[in-house]
Amino acid sequence: MEEHEDGQLGTEESQEGQQEALTRVTGMYKDWFLDYASYVILERAVPAIEDGFKPVQRRIMHALKELDDGRYNKVANVVGHTMQYHPHGDASIADAMVQIGQKxxxxxxxxxxGNILxxxxxxxxxxxxxRLSKFALDVVFSPKITEWQASYDGRKKxxxxxxxxxxxxxxxxxxxxAVGLSTKILPHNFNxxxxxxxxxxxxxxxKLYPDFPTAGIIDVTNYSxxxxxxxxxxxxxxxxxxxxxxxxNEIPYGTNTSSLIDSILKANDKGKIKIKKIEDNTAADVEILIHLPGGISxxxxxxxxxxxxxxxxxxxxxxxxxxxxKPLxxxxxxxxxxxxxxxxELLKAELEIQLGELEEQxxxxxxxxxxxxxxxxxxIEEEETWEGVISAIDKGLKPHTANLKRAVTQEDIVRLTEIRIKRISKFDIDKAQQxxxxLEDKIAQIKxxxxxxxxxxxxxxKELKSKYGKERERKSEIRIFDEIEATKVVIRNTKLYVNREEGFIGTSLKRDEYVTDCSDIDDIxxxxxxxHMxxxxxxxKTFVEKNIIHVAVFKKKDKRTTYNMIYKDGRGGASYVKRFxxxxxxxDKMYDLTSGKAQSDVLYFSANPNGEAEVVTVxxxxxxxxxxxxxxxxxxxxxxxxxxxxxxxxxxxxVKRIELKEKGLSTLKPRKIWFDDTIQRLNVDxxxxxxxxxxxxxxxxxxxxKGVVKTAIPDLIMRFDDDMIVLEKWVPNKPLTAIYWEGEKELFYVKRFLIENPDKEEVIITAHPKSYLEKVFTDYRPVAEVVFAxxxxxxxxxxxxxxxxxFIGxxxxxxxxxxxTKEKVLEINSKQPLPYDEPEKHEAVDIEVVDEENVEADQKKTPEQKSKGKKGSKDDESQTKLF
Known part of the structure; x- marks a missing residue:
């Protein structure tokens, strides 16, 4: 191998010609790549902490300041001016300038x-x-405290x-x-x-959290x-x-309406969601309408x-x-x-410069x-030389300079000689003293x-906020997000079939028994x-095991679905009953629900979505x-x-056989449901x-x-409007009382009513645009206080x-x-309701209720020894198989 003078390394074949040619890159890495990496990091990709600008942005702002005369400049002109300082082409400058302008x-x-939406x-x-904004002119530039350097070609500063x-x-x-690192600093709110x-x-x-120009809702729990x-x-x-x-109406930062709509259409094509059509009405504000088919939640x-x-x-x-x-x-x-x-520090430097200038004045x-x-x-009238003039003035000033804050220099004397005769003749001692x-007041203020x-x-x-912060309120709402389980919200876009005898399940077995609709991300x-389970x-198509007796979509963490089973424990063994x-x-792991003995056999099995307990005949x-x-x-x-x-x-x-005698009621306690106002969702946790x-x-x-009244069976995926003022368990026979402002008559009205059609959404105020709901009472005997103007x-x-x-029936x-009332009302307040004794509830059916959680205590008695429990006859949605 030989190394050339320019630092490049050549290749040399071995004497035998059998070894592969090698190229050493150590020198290139040290001399070229690290230089390139340093250049990209420092001069292109990463902003400086001092001013927050990347070099190209800084040069654009400097060019705009040089061109600033209060009027607009063509961006092409600004780009050309910036190229005096920037070593790259016009496209990179124009793109960087558009990004600054869009902010x-x-x-x-x-x-x-352009439009970021x-x-x-x-x-x-x-x-x-x-042109530069007034804010930029106020906070970005101060030539007297700016440090300057030569441009890339040495022609400019x-x-x-x-x-x-x-x-x-x-x-x-x-x-x-950059090379080897990157940066991503999110925008924050001005105020x-x-x-x-x-x-x-x-x-x-x-504490600081991001705020995005596209608004949206953000969860900053893990912002770190x-x-x-x-x-x-x-x-x-x-x-x-x-x-x-x-x-x-608002979209996530980093997306736009086009990419958002594309992602929705792709999800629809894959069957994850089901939509009818999408309309994009975005102009100054985002408005994307998603039309749903009938029956879709x-x-x-x-x-x-x-x-x-x-x-x-x-x-x-x-x-x-x-x-x-250095990157930090x-x-x-x-x-x-x-x-x-x-x-x-910058304010201090400006004040010190101002102080020096005022003291000089x-x-x-x-x-x-x-x-x-x-x-x-x-x-100086008799002096014939310049040195004599300077000397005469210096001599004349000396008796009067004791109160000056610094010594008189030759430059001061030269400035005095430049005062015009007209100024001397019109000199006003009072104005000079003023x-x-x-100046002394200004100096004292700066000090x-x-x-x-x-x-x-x-x-x-505070002055910056007062001057520029009026229309810069937070756009992104901070909220803790609820966790969405994909399996619970995906549209069931395919059908599940089963071949019980051969032990196959799958979506392609269309000639076999249909089980249920499902999605391609469900578990079965x-x-x-x-x-076995x-x-x-x-x-x-998936093989499980021959003789399938039950198949369904599996719900993770489902504590309500209860399986009732009777099985024979091995060949000739005793029969056992269990609920789980x-x-x-x-x-994909096979679980044995029996004790594991060979030739165990399930005699009876049922799956009960609400913990139903049936009665069977053995x-x-x-x-x-x-x-x-x-x-x-x-x-x-x-x-x-x-x-x-x-x-x-x-x-x-x-056991010869087991027959179903009566379908049972749920043995689970009613579910306690909570409302989490932080994420505005229901939960059972x-x-x-x-x-x-x-x-x-x-x-x-x-x-x-808005005066909209509705009832619904609670579902954990329900969403609630931001303007919801009442959310509670509905008691059908309990009256509701509303006080509202009637826009046409311009008076307050009272109405008292029952919800007769729970499946229908009703508006309880009049349709006049100025009508509004003032108070709603859900007590049996409500009392209101009217404060008159x-x-x-x-x-x-x-x-x-x-x-x-x-007051009203x-x-x-x-x-x-x-x-x-016809009187002018200042406000209406809720008072303590009058006492009311609710009628006692008489249960038509009395059954033993057990918790949803697994009970570890074992029972010692056999079913033959137990007394017969009380039964219900309600036909629920339990699936029952007899064998």
Whole structure:
């Protein structure tokens, strides 16, 4: 191998010519690649902490400042001017400038600059115009404290960093991919950044979370201060326009309406969701209408949109910045603190320069007054040389310069010689003194600001917020997201079939027995005659085991579905009964539900979605001196245990058959349901406010601020409007009372009604656009307090308490109601309702109720020894198989 003088390495074949040619790249790596990597990191991809700009952005801002005359400039002209400083082409400059302009902070734009909502690009740079915004002129530039460097070709001077007196990096965000590292700093809210800077200066704690120009809803639980390893989840804002239409008004950051619609159409094509059509009405604001086919749940579709489309996305931030020509990984809190401290230093530097300039003005104004007031200019009339003139003035000034703040220099004397005769002749001593006094006031003010620099910086930030923060409120709503299980919201787009005898299940067995609709991501639970169970993924054709007795879609963590089983324990063994749940198992593993003996056999099996306990008749074979060949067994007497339990003995004799006698009622307690206001979803995990205990027939009552009243059977996938004011368990015989403002008559009305059609959605206020719902009472005997407005020249009328039960009788839900009062009302308040004794509830059926959780206690008695339990006869949706 030989190394050339230019550092490149050549190749050399071995003497025998049998070894492969090799190229050593060590020198190239050291000399070229590291230089390139450093250049990309420092000069292209990663912003500086000092001003928050990448080099190309900094050069664009510098060019705009040089061209600034208050009028718009063609972007093409700005790009050309920037190329004096930027070593790359016009396309990269134009793209970078459009990105700055779309953030609506530093550049005042004119023309078509594209649309971040739709993804439309900007017009060509020759057609659009730009100038610096007032905000940029105020906070970005200060030439006197700017450090300058030579441009790439040495012809021009450009700023090393711009003196930005604002956390611009966090306001705009930054994204870049370099060599070996990248950065992704998310944008934050303008006003929140200023508030955080003020808190930092006051020594208070603060928290910062992203805020996106596309708005949307964000979950910042795992933001981790914007550092590596953090994550933020973003959702589109989807609401229900009517029962068959959804509307998207805000989209996730990083997407646009075109890509969002494409993702929805793809999910529809794959069968994950089902939609009829999509309309994109986006203009200045986002409006995407999603029309649903009849019978499709809007709530379930909203969840499916989040689960299977770009309506929900996640972003992993990465806080990487350049400091002292080195990449540094820090969080947004530290970025804000460094930026704020840097702003304080810049303000200090500006104040010190202003102080120096004012002191120079004061010095020369005082010197000028001494020169003219004491007629020292006459001392130079006889001087013939320049040195003599300087000397004469210096000699004349000396008796009067004791009060000056610095020594008189030759440059000061030269400036005095440049004063025009006209100025000397019109010199006004009073005006001169006023000028000196005003300069002294300004000097004192600046010295006070320097002495109280932190307070001065706080006032500076407050002024920025007052001047520029009025229309910069937070756009993205911060909310904790609920976890959406894809299997619960996916549309069931295929059909499941079973060949029981041969032991096959799948979606392609169309000639065999149909089981249920399912999706391609569902799990299927299968039970066989030999007492085995397996859970497997949906596929076109899967072999489980011969003689399948039950197959269904498996619901993970399902504590309500209860399996009732009687099996023979091996050949000639005793028979056992057991009840169990299946909440979680390993997929594709075969589980034995018997004790494991050979030739065990399932005699009876049923799957019960609500824990139903039926009554069966056990019939024995005639053998020997058995006296009792037939008796009833009530599954309500059998406790629910784990699937691995052996169960309770039924009989040691041979069973001829088992017959179903009565289908049973649920043995599960009514479900307790809570409402979690944080995520605005129902749950059974104890989070939030307890709404009550619900059976399969109980309903929720929902009333919105718009006056919409509806009831629904609670479902954990239900979504709720933001303006919901009543959410509670519905009691059908309990009247509802509403007070509303009738827009046409301009009076308050009261109505009292029952919900007669629980499946129908009703509006309880009139259709006038000015009508609105004031109060809703869900008590049996509500009381309202009316506070009257004060009339001019009269005392205010005493407050009026009204027993609404006596005030108005029950009417239809569509009735207008009665006038509350003709007087002008200031406010209406709810008071403590009158006492009411609810009628006692008489249960038609009395059955033993057990918890949903597995009960570990074992029962000692056999079913023959137990007394017969009380039975119900309700026909529920349990699936029963007899063998």
């Amino acid at each position: 609506d902070l530093l550049i005042d734009t004119q023309g078509n600059w 739709t993804g439309d690009g900007a017009a060509a740079s020759r057609y659009i115009e730009a 450009e700023p090393v960093n711009l003196p930005v007196k604002f956390p611009l990096l966090l306001a705009q965000g930054a994204e870049g991919i 929140e950044l200023i508030d955080a800077s003020i808190k930092h200066l006051k020594g208070q704690r603060f 201060d914007g550092m590596r390893g953090g994550k933020i989840r973003i959702r589109a804002r989807i609401s229900q326009l009517d029962k068959n239409t959804l509307v998207i 809007p709530d379930k579709t909203i969840d499916a949109l989040y689960a299977f489309t770009a309506c929900e996305s996640s972003i992993s931030p990465l806080g990487c910045i350049i400091e002292d020509n 990984f820090i969080g947004v809190q530290e970025m804000l603190e460094r930026s704020t401290e840097h702003t304080v 004061w010095h020369f104004a005082s010197l000028e007054r001494i020169f003219i007031e004491n007629r020292i200019y006459r001392d 000028l000196i006094d005003s 006070n600001n320097l002495a109280n620099l932190v307070d001065y910086a706080i006032d500076y930030f 639970i299968v039970f066989t005659k030999s007492g 397996m859970i497997t993924k949906v596929d076109s 749940n299946v909440t979680a198992v390993t997929r 019939i024995l074979r005639q053998a020997g001196n058995i006296k009792k060949l037939k008796w009833e067994l009530d599954f309500a007497d059998v406790l629910i245990k784990g699937r691995g339990s052996k169960g309770n003995i039924v009989t040691k004799y041979s 104890g989070r939030g406010e307890l709404l009550g205990e619900f059976t399969s027939e109980d309903r929720l009552l929902m009333i919105s601020q 004060k009339k001019r020249g009269q005392d205010r009328k005493d407050n009026l308490e009204i027993n609404l039960e006596e 029950l009417k239809g839900i569509t009735a207008m109601g009665n006038q509350l």
